[in-house]
Amino acid sequence: MKAVYNNILRAVSKGKKLLAVLIDPDKFKLSNIKGFIEKVNQSTATHIFVGGSTVDDNATDHLVAEIRVHTKLPVILFPGDVSQITEKADGLLFLSLISGRNPDYLIEKQVKAVSKLRHIELEVIPTGYILIENGKETAVQRVTDTLPVPRNHVQKIVDTAKAGELLGMRLIYLEAGSGALHPITSEIINLVKKELQIPLIVGGGIRSKKYLDAAYKAGADLVVIGNAFENDESFFEELT
Ligand code: 1GP
Numbered sequence: 001m002k003a004v005y006n007n008i009l010r011a012v013s014k015g016k017k018l019l020a021v022l023i024d025p026d027k028f029k030l031s032n033i034k035g036f037i038e039k040v041n042q043s044t045a046t047h048i049f050v051g052g053s054t055v056d057d058n059a060t061d062h063l064v065a066e067i068r069v070h071t072k073l074p075v076i077l078f079p080g081d082v083s084q085i086t087e088k089a090d091g092l093l094f095l096s097l098i099s100g101r102n103p104d105y106l107i108e109k110q111v112k113a114v115s116k117l118r119h120i121e122l123e124v125i126p127t128g129y130i131l132i133e134n135g136k137e138t139a140v141q142r143v144t145d146t147l148p149v150p151r152n153h154v155q156k157i158v159d160t161a162k163a164g165e166l167l168g169m170r171l172i173y174l175e176a177g178s179g180a181l182h183p184i185t186s187e188i189i190n191l192v193k194k195e196l197q198i199p200l201i202v203g204g205g206i207r208s209k210k211y212l213d214a215a216y217k218a219g220a221d222l223v224v225i226g227n228a229f230e231n232d233e234s235f236f237e238e239l240t
Contacts, residue, residue, distance in 0.1 A: 004074050004091035004123050005170060008222065011046070012199045017216045019239075021045045022068070022078065022203070022226030024052035024178075025059040030066050036233070037070040043236040049224055050089065051078035053139040053178075061086040076125075078224075080143060082113045084172035093171070098164050099130040099157075102148025127171040127201075128164025132157060132184055134205060138177025148177070154188055161192045161200075172196060174220075176204025179227050182213050186218035193219025209238055 011018055021040050022119055028036070034223040041046065048071065050064055060077070065088050067075055085092060094113070097105035118126060131140050132232045133148040149157050161172045174192060183205040193200050202215045205223030215223050228235045 002123055004076060007074070007200050008171075009046045012221045017220075018046045018222035019044055019212075020047040020049045020192075020201075020203075020222060020224045021229055022049045022051070022224050023038070023063065024226060024230075025050065025084070026052045027053045027230060028063065030062060033066045034065065034070055036229075037067055039069055039170040039228075039233050040073065042240075043237075045073065046237050047222070048073050048075045049074060049078040049093075050081055051084055053080040053143045055080060055084055057083050060084040061088060063082045064088040071099055072214050077122075081142075082109055082116060083111060085116050085120075087122050088195065089122065091123040091125055092117075093127040093129075093173070094124045095127050095173070096127040096164075096169070097131065097140075097144055097146060098128045098167075099132070099149050100144055102144055105144045105146065105211060110149045123172055126169045127173055128161065128167070128169040129175060130157060130160050130164070131175050131177065132188065135181035136177075136181070138175045138180065138204075140175065140177055151182065153166055154191060156193055158191050162195045165196055165198050169198070171199055171201055173201040173203065174223075178204060180205030183215065186214050187218050189218035207235075212239065220230070224230070 077089045077092045129147040133150050174185050199221040201222045202220035207228040
């Protein structure tokens with residue numbers, strides 16, 4: 001079954017824009033999940049992503065189980081580490097940090113994940129993950145010990161995304177980083193989108209409807225928002 005990816009493809013082919021709410025297991029108490037997910041259900045969100053750069057073992061498993069009790073939206077893992085893989089989710093973004101040059105995040109972690117994936121039923125979606133500089137150091141940069149691509153190296157960003165597609169990745173994720181000062185620019189989104197046949201995810205620092213609409217208009221198929229919902233749940237209503 002490839003339901004998660006096929007549903008994304010179907011939505012993109014119809015020109016429907018997708019929105020993922022990112023939940024970081026490190027920042028959410030299990031007891032707050034029910035109320036938060038009720039807001040997600042009433043919003044325009046189409047997906048729930050779960051993941052973080054540093055998460056305690058088992059926290060993701062428990063959190064995903066609790067989320068599933070309260071929603072029918074697809075729950076997709078966006079893991080910072082192998083320990084965050086759980087079969088309770090609907091799918092897994094199998095990330096390769098193709099903007100970086102750290103072999104651990106290009107292939108080593110993926111090899112380590114296989115012994116876990118072999119025994120569980122989880123839709124695995126190969127995803128090229130591209131970190132772009134946003135004005136401040138991000139957790140991804142720190143944890144992965146890689147440099148983001150400078151924002152003004154637009155051709156390099158476009159070529160990196162295309163290389164990911166040519167390597168067989170099924171999604172490209174342009175990441176400015178959690179709480180980014182500058183979200184990914186419309187110019188970058190637009191030029192990357194023009195090169196790709198596969199769906200484009202954009203995230204990091206999107207904290208207003210204006211930013212969200214700009215990302216969609218430039219060509220993002222799916223936008224990921226974490227901090228803006230965490231910091232102020234009334235943001236859900238702003239989007240409706
Ligand atoms: C981070 O792209 C996501 O990995 C979302 O970022 O928390 O800034 O919305 P924000």
